[in-house]
Amino acid sequence: MPQSDDECPAVLQGQLARDDPHPARPRLRRRTGAWWTLAAGLAALVVGVALPQGLLIATGLVLAGIGVQLFDARSEAAGGRPGRPSG
Numbered sequence: 001m002p003q004s005d006d007e008c009p010a011v012l013q014g015q016l017a018r019d020d021p022h023p024a025r026p027r028l029r030r031r032t033g034a035w036w037t038l039a040a041g042l043a044a045l046v047v048g049v050a051l052p053q054g055l056l057i058a059t060g061l062v063l064a065g066i067g068v069q070l071f072d073a074r075s076e077a078a079g080g081r082p083g084r085p086s087g
């Protein structure tokens with residue numbers, strides 16, 4: 001089998017890393033606030049349904065919606081705050 005003219009993969013990987021305009025990988029965000037908001041919203045919703053309280057049901061729905069919105073990765077990728085159009 002003929003030997004190829006390509007450089008070794010480690011050298012090529014080093015060159016790609018130097019040429020990359022985004023050298024650092026983005027940090028993963030911890031979503032503990034989103035989990036707590038979602039859990040509080042669902043708890044309020046369940047309690048509001050168990051004790052027929054419309055205000056508690058509405059609060060649970062709103063908190064659950066906010067918690068789910070905090071999980072949305074598309075708004076983070078756009079560079080803006082969640083729910084805000086960028087531009």
